[in-house]
Amino acid sequence: MSQPLMRRRATAVSPAGARPAGAPALTAAPRDYTYDGTFEGLLTVLFTVYDWRAAPNSIQPAATAQAGLFAQPAHRETDEAQAARVWDGLLRTMDAEARARLYHVFLSEDAERELLIFRYVDLALRAGRDIAENYVEATVRRVQRLAQQMFREKHRMEAFVRFEKTRDGLFHATVEPDYDVLPLIAAHFTKRYADQRWLIYDRRRRYGLYYDLTRTDVVQFEEAGAPAHATGAVAATVLDEREPLFQVLWQAYFDHVNIPERRNLKLHRRHMPLRYWKYLSEKQPRAQPFQPIQNKRPPGAAGALAGPAAGPE
Known part of the structure; x- marks a missing residue:
């Protein structure tokens, strides 16, 4: 997967209120568009739609596009300058938070994400103002719902990632999120684990984030070059010799902070x-059975330790 992490650009935001509408009438015959599957490529398609004044019948990644019987789709190569113009220009009709939601919708991998983003952008351009709370529009509701699902998945990944230490000091974690959230969690892990090398690998999408103590990059693995990563598992021979101990300690901590009397499996799940359980250390079979800590004094022990009560003089 060649998709880069999205970088926000510093752009002045117009004052609140109505903004000038800037969408030309789409008077040309509708077209089918294809692109390279990146977010920048999709922004290039949006630029082309208004440049050609041809609304999209469909917008599809070229690798999976289904061509029609009588017309070939118009393929658009990614143009960084055009993509930047569209990305920065969106702030004329929406705030930065609403614009970020469009990127989140793209990462959701929804089957209609490209057309959904186009419809939202077109509505905003023609309204000339922020439409984030215009829930009468089905497009706005759908964008908001997908953004909420992405936020929930991002939050879970930040909470449920469990690292294993390898012999060369690399901390490795395998995840399999429902949505493509790795670009959204990169900043969190870069800041939180800035003093150690780590790799978070998305088994479903076959790419990962690698931090080398200076920067975080998107990395891919060849099919035959890294069989361990391809399966999402790390061979026991490459793990640090203390890793099993670390897992036992973490499992012991998890067991001892648990309160059996307040067990609620429905709420827990x-x-x-x-x-997520197959990647959580605390949910793996125990190497040794759980034994409660024997540190509670029997009834009356506190009084016995205090010694005999002092009598009257």
């Missing part, structure tokens, strides 16, 4: 869905 709501906050920690089953699909």
Whole structure:
């Protein structure tokens, strides 16, 4: 996956209120568009739509595009300058938070994400103002719902990632999120684990984030070059010799902070869905059975330790 991490650009935001509408009438015959599958490529397609004044019948990644019987789709190569103009120009009709939601919708991998983003942008351009709270529009509701799902998945990934230390000092974690959230969690892990090398690998999408103590990059692995990463597992021979101990200690901590009397599996699974359990150390079979800490004094022990009560003089 060649998609880069999205970088926000510093752009002055217009004062609140109505903004000048800038969408020309789409008077040409509708077209089918294809692009390279990157967010910048999609922004280039949006630029082309208004440059050609031809609304999209469809917008599809070229690798998976289904061509029509009588017309070939118009393929647009990514143009960084055009993509930047569109990305910065969106702030004329929406605030930075609403614009970020469009990027989140793209990462959601929804089957209609490209047309959904186009419809939202077109509505905003023709309204000349922020439409984020215009829930009468089905497009706005759909964008908001996908953005909420992305935020929830991002939050879970930040909470549920579990690292394993390898012999060369690399901390490795495998994840399999429902949505493509790695670009959204990069800043969190870069800031939180700035003093150690780490790799977070998305098994479903076959790419990862690698931090080398100076920067975080998107990395890919060849099919035959890294069989361990391709399966999402790390061979025991490459793990640090203390890693099993670390896992036992973490499992012991998890067991001892648990309160059996307040056990609520339904609530537990709501906050920690089953699909994450296979990558959580605390959910793996115990190497040794759990034994409660024997540090509670028997009834009356406190009085016995205090000694005999002082009598009257």
